[in-house]
Amino acid sequence: MQLNINDDISRIYKFESGRVLATLIRILGDFHRAEEAMQEAFSIALEKWPEEGIPKNPYSWLVSAGKFKAIDAIRRAKRGRELMEENALLATENVADADDPDFDLLEDDQLRLIFFCCHPALPLDSRIALALRDVCAMRTEEIARAYLLPTETIKKRISRAKALFRDKNIPYEIPPKSEMAGRLNAVLHVIYLIFNEGYAATAGDNHLRKELTDEAIFLCRKLVALTPAPEGMGLLALLLIQEARRESRVTDDGDLIALEAQDRTRWDRDLINEGISFIQQAIMSGRLGPYTLQAAIASVHAVADSLENTQWDLIVGYYDMLLKIQPSPIIALNRAIAVGMKDGPAAGIALIDALARDVRLKSHHLTYAARADFLKRLNSNDDAIKNYKKAIEFCQSGSERRYLEKQLAEILK
Amino acid sequence: MQFFVYFTISEGQKMNPPTPEGMAKMSKFMEDAFNAGTIVATGRLPRETTHVRLEDGEFSVSDGPFIEGKDIIPGFTVISVDSKQEAIEWVKSMRECMGNGTLRMAQLAATGPEDLKR
Numbered sequence: 001m002q003l004n005i006n007d008d009i010s011r012i013y014k015f016e017s018g019r020v021l022a023t024l025i026r027i028l029g030d031f032h033r034a035e036e037a038m039q040e041a042f043s044i045a046l047e048k049w050p051e052e053g054i055p056k057n058p059y060s061w062l063v064s065a066g067k068f069k070a071i072d073a074i075r076r077a078k079r080g081r082e083l084m085e086e087n088a089l090l091a092t093e094n095v096a097d098a099d100d101p102d103f104d105l106l107e108d109d110q111l112r113l114i115f116f117c118c119h120p121a122l123p124l125d126s127r128i129a130l131a132l133r134d135v136c137a138m139r140t141e142e143i144a145r146a147y148l149l150p151t152e153t154i155k156k157r158i159s160r161a162k163a164l165f166r167d168k169n170i171p172y173e174i175p176p177k178s179e180m181a182g183r184l185n186a187v188l189h190v191i192y193l194i195f196n197e198g199y200a201a202t203a204g205d206n207h208l209r210k211e212l213t214d215e216a217i218f219l220c221r222k223l224v225a226l227t228p229a230p231e232g233m234g235l236l237a238l239l240l241i242q243e244a245r246r247e248s249r250v251t252d253d254g255d256l257i258a259l260e261a262q263d264r265t266r267w268d269r270d271l272i273n274e275g276i277s278f279i280q281q282a283i284m285s286g287r288l289g290p291y292t293l294q295a296a297i298a299s300v301h302a303v304a305d306s307l308e309n310t311q312w313d314l315i316v317g318y319y320d321m322l323l324k325i326q327p328s329p330i331i332a333l334n335r336a337i338a339v340g341m342k343d344g345p346a347a348g349i350a351l352i353d354a355l356a357r358d359v360r361l362k363s364h365h366l367t368y369a370a371r372a373d374f375l376k377r378l379n380s381n382d383d384a385i386k387n388y389k390k391a392i393e394f395c396q397s398g399s400e401r402r403y404l405e406k407q408l409a410e411i412l413k
Numbered sequence: 414m415q416f417f418v419y420f421t422i423s424e425g426q427k428m429n430p431p432t433p434e435g436m437a438k439m440s441k442f443m444e445d446a447f448n449a450g451t452i453v454a455t456g457r458l459p460r461e462t463t464h465v466r467l468e469d470g471e472f473s474v475s476d477g478p479f480i481e482g483k484d485i486i487p488g489f490t491v492i493s494v495d496s497k498q499e500a501i502e503w504v505k506s507m508r509e510c511m512g513n514g515t516l517r518m519a520q521l522a523a524t525g526p527e528d529l530k531r
Contacts, residue, residue, distance in 0.1 A: 228456075269427070276428045277457055277487030283436055284455045284488065286444030299430035317433030 005050050012058050013042060017137040018222075020062045022109035025172060027063070028070050031116075032162060035134070036073070041066035110135075111226045112174050114219070118187040121168055126161035127190050129154050135222070136215040146212050147197065184227075188235050188291065191220045195239050199246060200397070213243055224278075230285040234292030237278035241298040244271035256403040260307040272302045293322045312342035329360045337370050345374035365395040369404060381411050415453060415521040416500045418507070419489035420514065428487070432512065439510035446492070451503065453491040460485055491521070 017038060024034035041062045055061040117130040132138045140158070144151040164170070175183040198212025220236045223229075248266040249257050276299050282292040297318045304310035319335035332355055340348015352371050361367045372387035388408040395401040422428055431439065446452045464477045479485070490507075494500045500518055508516045 270424070273422070273426075273428045273487070276430055279431065280488045281455070281457045283431060283439050284443050284490065286440050286447055288436065288440050296430055296433075296436065303427055303430060314430070314432055318436075321433055321437065 005054070008054060009042075009046060009049060012045075012054070014137050016059050016062060017042070018113060018135045019059055019110055020066065021134055022113040023063050024066050024070070025113065025116075026109050027067055029172075031165060031172065033070055033073070034066070037066035037070040038062070040069040044069075107226055108174060110222065112172060114187055114223060114226070115175055115183055116170075116172050118183075118190045119165075119170055120183070120186045121170055122161050122164055123157075124190070124193070126157045126164075127186075128194055129157040130161050131190050131219060132194065132215060133158065135219055138211075138215060142211070184229055184231070187223065188231060191216050191223070191235060191239075192291075194219070195242070199242060210246075213239070213246060217243060228285075230282040230287050231289040231291050233278045233282040233285075234289055234295050237275040237282065237295035238291055238298055240271045240275035240278065241295060241302050244268035244275070244302060250399075254399060255406075256399050258403070259301070264305060267302060272299070275299060275302070288321065288325070290322060290326045293318050293325075297322075307341075310341070312338050316342055329355065329358045330364070330366070333361060333364075333366060333370065340370075340374050345377040348374045349378075363394055365391045365393075365400070365404070367391075368394065372407070376407075376411060385411055414495070414497075414500075415491055415493050416497075416504075416518045417489060417491055417521050418500075418504055418516055418518045419486050420516050421484045421486055424483045424485060429512070435510050435512055439507075442506060442510050446503075451492050451494065453493050455488075455490040457488050458486040 020041065021034055021038045024037050025031055028034045028037065044065050045058075045062060049055075114131070114135055117134055118127045122130070129143055132143050133140060138146075140154050141151050144154045147154070195213050195216035198209045198214075198216065217236070217239050220232065220239055224232045224236050245262070245267050248262045248264070249259075251257060275295060279292060279295050279299060282289075282295075297315055300311050300314045300318070315338040316335060319331060319338055322331055323335065333352065336348055336351035336355055339351055349371060352367060352374070355361050356367050356371075368387045368391035372384045372391060375381075375384035375387060385408065388404055388411070392401055392404045392408065395404060443452070443455070458479055460479060461476055462479045464475050466473045466475070492500065492503060494503060497520065500520075504516050504518050508514065
């Protein structure tokens with residue numbers, strides 16, 4: 001019984017703390033004070049709920065507990081200015097709950113919190129730490145563990161963010177319409193990076209990786225529920241389709257498995273379908289963005305039953321669209337690979353050679369890895385070996401290097 | 414008059430991704446339809462919904478499926494047109510963007526605030 005209620009409280013922490021914090025910031029007008037009040041409200045809950053039972057509306061209970069704790073703290077400080085704040089606070093009516101006409105405010109509170117945590121004036125690593133802690137309710141130690149960093153580092157990133165909020169006087173608000181698109185992109189970028197950290201990381205165990213991808217999906221679902229921005233849906237679609245295939249792309253030892261060797265029956269069909277339906281809906285909104293197009297590319301891979309039976313013409317088509325709105329050498333390179341898969345290795349190599357004149361691609365491992373792969377398909381083993389070696393030389397990621405070394409070893413056999 | 418335009422898939426059934434051409438056509442088509450005022454709303458119906466139930470004066474709120482059964486409705490659009498024929502023509506254009514398959518439409522016998530003013 002005792003165990004169950006603690007589980008319930010953890011679950012409530014996970015799903016309610018972001019909402020509680022968001023409302024407390026609005027009521028208290030101070031991020032730091034609201035955070036402390038929220039933590040205290042949860043400690044009271046941990047003491048009281050096992051005896052008294054979980055209240056009918058935990059959110060309202062926690063907000064008023066937090067609010068009164070904050071008033072206590074202000075009373076203790078007993079300074080004139082703050083006494084005035086106390087009076088102002090006591091004047092605020094009780095918080096919104098589902099029966100309240102104020103309920104809409106609650107959604108605004110949460111959206112405001114997401115935009116605040118991902119504010120472009122903060123360094124990227126601080127945004128990530130804040131979003132994970134305050135929107136996803138991860139503890140500082142958990143974030144540190146997931147990123148394989150010392151807890152102190154994460155603490156520093158968070159306190160740097162707080163100092164910046166103070167010094168730069170960053171307003172706690174939903175961005176005005178004129179800034180909305182740019183600010184939304186900043187939020188999407190944070191979500192994308194959190195997901196990628198969990199998706200690409202091969203150090204640390206599988207459980208830690210999943211924690212980050214789950215949190216990114218949690219955050220993105222929340223964003224999509226709060227605001228129906230097409231690129232939010234596009235990103236959610238991309239994350240769901242990647243997550244559906246995440247476990248089958250890495251061995252238990254953390255080695256990457258090539259797309260052609262993955263067990264496609266392990267891919268999660270329901271997640272893929274959900275992703276595709278979010279792509280459809282993003283398209284329905286009448287605007288196409290880069291996340292939606294990347295999701296579309298991922299979806300073509302996700303529905304194919306083998307590498308050979310992949311509809312490469314669709315993938316090339318999506319890369320063409322993507323290049324139009326977001327020209328980048330890496331996207332051009334990926335397009336060249338897709339063309340090679342569609343029209344044969346020689347066509348792929350010709351395009352890669354042309355692209356490799358770009359300095360950014362000249363020292364990128366993917367350029368050589370892709371060329372090596374096509375050369376191997378043409379049985380030009382000597383040239384393939386040269387290119388694999390070059391790729392290994394430029395490769396930054398441990399797991400990708402191990403993968404390339406394995407490919408090289410296979411040819412040398 | 415308004416029509417509810419939608420498609421269904423069965424759970425576990427493979428959904429096809431859109432094609433690049435269809436995608437570009439569809440986004441243009443929808444943008445035009447938004448601008449022309451044809452579209453009232455478009456969205457997707459989630460699998461999970463909240464059920465608010467009253468029984469002998471006691472309310473209970475719980476989570477449950479949208480409809481029982483294995484079909485889900487991944488996307489819908491509510492359109493406002495002058496005739497059923499116009500709705501059919503519109504739905505044909507939409508289906509062309511999506512490729513092979515069925516779109517269903519149902520006329521909504523809905524009363525809005527405007528109707529009460531009459």
